Structure formats: structure tokens, C-alpha cells
Amino acid sequence: MTNLLVLSALIWVYLLLFHGRFWQAGPVLTPRVPLSHPAVAIVVPARDEAPTIDAVLRSLLAQEYTGDFRVILVNDNSTDGTGDIARGIADARLTVLTGAARPAGWSGKLWAVSQGVREAEGAELILLTDADIVHQPQHLSTLVARAERGDLDMVSEMVELACESWAERALVPAFVFFFQLLYPFSRVNDPLHSTAAAAGGTILIRSRALKRIGGIESVRGALIDDVALSAAVKRGGRIWLGHSALARSVRPYPGAMDIWRMVARTAYVQLRFSPLLLLATTAGMALTWLLPPFAALSCTGFAAWLGLAVWAMLAGSYLPTLRRFGRSVLWAPFLPLVAAFYMAATIGSAVDHHRGRGVAWKGRAYQGAGA
Numbered sequence: 001m002t003n004l005l006v007l008s009a010l011i012w013v014y015l016l017l018f019h020g021r022f023w024q025a026g027p028v029l030t031p032r033v034p035l036s037h038p039a040v041a042i043v044v045p046a047r048d049e050a051p052t053i054d055a056v057l058r059s060l061l062a063q064e065y066t067g068d069f070r071v072i073l074v075n076d077n078s079t080d081g082t083g084d085i086a087r088g089i090a091d092a093r094l095t096v097l098t099g100a101a102r103p104a105g106w107s108g109k110l111w112a113v114s115q116g117v118r119e120a121e122g123a124e125l126i127l128l129t130d131a132d133i134v135h136q137p138q139h140l141s142t143l144v145a146r147a148e149r150g151d152l153d154m155v156s157e158m159v160e161l162a163c164e165s166w167a168e169r170a171l172v173p174a175f176v177f178f179f180q181l182l183y184p185f186s187r188v189n190d191p192l193h194s195t196a197a198a199a200g201g202t203i204l205i206r207s208r209a210l211k212r213i214g215g216i217e218s219v220r221g222a223l224i225d226d227v228a229l230s231a232a233v234k235r236g237g238r239i240w241l242g243h244s245a246l247a248r249s250v251r252p253y254p255g256a257m258d259i260w261r262m263v264a265r266t267a268y269v270q271l272r273f274s275p276l277l278l279l280a281t282t283a284g285m286a287l288t289w290l291l292p293p294f295a296a297l298s299c300t301g302f303a304a305w306l307g308l309a310v311w312a313m314l315a316g317s318y319l320p321t322l323r324r325f326g327r328s329v330l331w332a333p334f335l336p337l338v339a340a341f342y343m344a345a346t347i348g349s350a351v352d353h354h355r356g357r358g359v360a361w362k363g364r365a366y367q368g369a370g371a
Contacts, residue, residue: 001295005306008291012313020184020195023177023317025324027185027242029157031138032145037067040140040204041120045112046086046131047076052250053085055134061091063140072119073131074099076112082131095119106220113225114216126210128203132251133159139246143204146240153209153237154230156198157244163325167256173331174338175259177321182270183227188241196234200226202247209233223269243324260345267342267349278350282343289314289339311336 016023042060046053053073060071071091075083076099086096097119102111113128120126125144129135147155158179161172183197203226210216213232222228230239253259271277292314295307315332322331 001299002303002306004287004291005295005303005310008287009306009310009313011288012310012317015181016313016317019181020187022180022184022186023320024186025243025320026158026180027189027240028245029142029146029155029242030245032142034141034145034148036144036148037065038124038144039067039122040065040069040125040127040144041116041123042069042071042127042129042140043113043116043120044071044073044129044131045076045109045116046073046078046082047108047112048078048080049082049131050078050080050085052132052134053082054089055250056129056131057086057089057094059135059137060129060140061089061093062137063135064137065140065144067144069093069140070095070123072097072116074112074116076108107223107225110216110220110222110225114220117210117216120207124207126205126207128200128205129247130201130249132249133201133247134250136246139244142246143202147204147206150238150240152240153206154198154233154239155204156226156230156239156241157202157247158199158242159201159244160248162249162252163327165252165254167259168253169327170331170334171256171259171338171341172253173321173325173327174318174335174342175263176324177318177335178339178342180321183241185241188230188239191234191238194234196227196231196239197241198226198230198239199241201249202244203229205229205233206237209237212236224266256341260341260348263342263345264349264352267346268353269349271346271350273353275350278347282347285339285343289336289343293333293336 057071063069070093072095073086074097083096097115099112099115102108117126143155158176162168163172183195187193187195188197218232219225219228233239253262271281292307292310295303296311299307315335318332318335319329322329
């Protein structure tokens with residue numbers, strides 16, 4: 001037990017001091033005015049988004065951007081009236097496309113995005129955003145200004161996530177925390193580091209960068225499409241990832257099982273459908289997150305004190321994220337329980353895959369290919 005605790009302590013020393021400062025709140029994109037105003041096309045893939053689509057489209061059409069911009073909604077075979085709601089918005093800047101049947105080898109979302117990108121021909125910049133993200137009026141200008149400042153090929157943001165229900169308050173801040181652990185923003189934003197990531201809710205990309213990588217088709221089968229796209233772009237250009245103060249998700253996750261399904265959708269994909277990686281990840285998470293509090297509460301002497309010290313380190317690393325979400329610091333000691341939830345959801349994702357259920361989302365199920 002003591003040897004494992006020492007290893008856990010060493011892991012946390014590395015994470016806190018040498019893992020890209022992942023625990024920090026990260027850069028925040030605040031309102032800015034660009035020096036130039038290139039033409040922008042905003043592409044919104046939508047499948048069964050009737051509850052949110054009106055507010056989303058109206059927020060995009062209300063952007064205070066002095067350059068030319070237009071909104072392209074790709075209605076991906078919705079059955080709930082999403083397309084009708086969109087067509088009911090009378091604005092010449094809005095184009096509503098009816099999505100074509102998805103070819104083999106394409107994920108559903110990326111096939112819809114690719115159709116929107118084709119319609120966006122001529123725009124210098126393309127904003128890819130989800131159909132559950134509401135944007136403040138300064139958002140587009142701020143994204144363009146950030147791309148302009150660093151001559152960036154891609155600017156992406158982790159938008160503000162809903163944190164209203166008890167499940168969201170308990171689990172959503174940790175989702176952002178673990179994302180930053182997987183993809184430290186400082187490494188993503190370092191052109192000399194290979195780490196690449198993006199958050200699919202908001203991605204502003206240059207048309208020239210899309211052409212350079214071979215278009216959306218180059219990542220057509222990716223289930224974690226935002227990360228795949230960012231990796232392709234970063235191989236020959238600069239990218240930036242931060243947090244948004246100007247866009248928020250309006251998709252609710254009222255219960256723990258809603259968040260479980262969201263995590264399980266891609267957790268085993270992240271592990272490349274590998275049982276060995278799943279076993280290693282489960283053991284590593286248990287060592288990193290579960291062993292310290294277990295030792296602190298069940299052992300005596302040196303093992304108990306070392307477990308308590310490591311528990312304090314991991315809880316302290318969570319404080320900046322809790323502050324970002326306006327949550328009490330009293331949540332920090334319970335991070336191991338939240339980690340156990342995400343670990344269980346990852347195992348559940350693997351179980352679903354090996355039972356033939358594959359990845360399920362928006363009424364579609366796929367076995368190791370697109371979503």
C-alpha cells in the first residue's frame with residue numbers, strides 16, 4: 001500500500017508541476033474588436049434540435065460584426081420540426097439546407113458540416129458551432145480578433161456549460177477539469193508542442209487551412225471530430241483553445257444518467273476501442289484518484305498521512321475550476337467520487353461496444369466508425 005501511495009504522490013507532483021499547468025483556469029476569450037472584417041460563414045449542423053434552434057439562430061443573426069457574414073443551417077434529417085422552425089426565421093442571411101443521405105464512412109455530424117462548408121464557398125473564415133450554443137452579440141467579432149492577433153488557423157472555445165441541476169452542479173465542472181487534464185490548454189496553444197484539441201461548440205477556422213488539410217473529408221469518420229480536426233490543422237498551422245465568456249450551451253443534463261450517456265458516447269473511442277488501454281486507464285485512475293482518499297480514511301500512520309496529503313493535492317488542483325463555475329470549495333474533496341463516476345462511465349462505454357451497441361447519439365448507432 002505504501003509503495004502505491006508513494007507512486008500516487010509522484011504522479012501528482014508531476015501533474016501539478018510538469019503537465020502544462022492543466023489545473024489553472026485557462027485563457028478566457030473576452031470581447032475584442034478586430035482590425036479587419038473578412039467574410040464569415042457560420043455553419044450549424046442540426047439534428048432534432050427543435051427546443052433550442054430558434055434561440056441559437058437568432059443569437060447568430062444578431063452578431064455585431066461589421067463584415068459580411070451569413071448563417072448556414074444543415075438540417076440533418078430531423079424528425080422534430082427543426083428545419084421548419086429555422087425556415088420560419090425571415091432573414092436573408094440565413095440559408096437552410098436539407099441534409100443529403102450520409103455516405104458510408106462518414107460520421108453524421110461531419111457529413112452535415114461538410115455540406116455546410118461547401119455552401120460557404122467564398123468565405124475567408126468559417127465558424128462551426130453546435131445547435132445548442134447561444135452567442136452574445138460580440139462573439140463573432142471577438143473570435144475574428146483572436147484569429148487575427150496570432151494569424152491563427154483555428155480558434156476554439158470551451159463554451160459555458162449548463163450547471164443548474166444537481167447532476168450538472170456535481171459533475172459538469174469536473175468534465176471541464178478532466179478535459180483540461182487530457183489536453184492542457186497551454187500545450188495546445190504552444191506551436192512547438194504536438195498536443196492538439198478543440199471544443200466542438202465553437203470552432204473558427206480559416207478556409208485556407210481547411211483546404212490545406214483536404215477539407216472536412218480528411219476527418220470524415222472521426223467520432224471525436226473536434227480533436228481530430230484540430231490535430232490535422234496544427235500539423236501545418238497554429239491553433240488556440242480557451243474558455244468562452246460570450247457563448248453558452250443551452251442543452252440541459254438534468255440527471256446523472258444524461259451525463260453518463262454523454263460521456264459514454266466517446267469514452268471508449270478515446271481509448272481506440274482497446275481493452276488493454278481500458279485496463280491501463282482504469283488502473284491509473286484508481287491509483288491517481290481513488291487510492292489517496294481510501295488510504296487517508298482506512299489506514300494508519302504514515303500511509304494515512306501520505307494519503308491525506310495526496311488527497312489535498314488533488315482537491316487543491318480542482319479549486320480554479322470550481323471558481324470558474326461559481327461552486328463552493330467544499331466540492332473539492334469529493335473530486336475522487338466524481339472521478340469514480342467518470343471511470344465507471346468509461347467502463348460502461350467499453351461494455352456497450354463489446355456487446356455490439358456501439359456508439360449511439362441522436363438516434364444513430366455506430367460500431368467503431370462514424371457517429
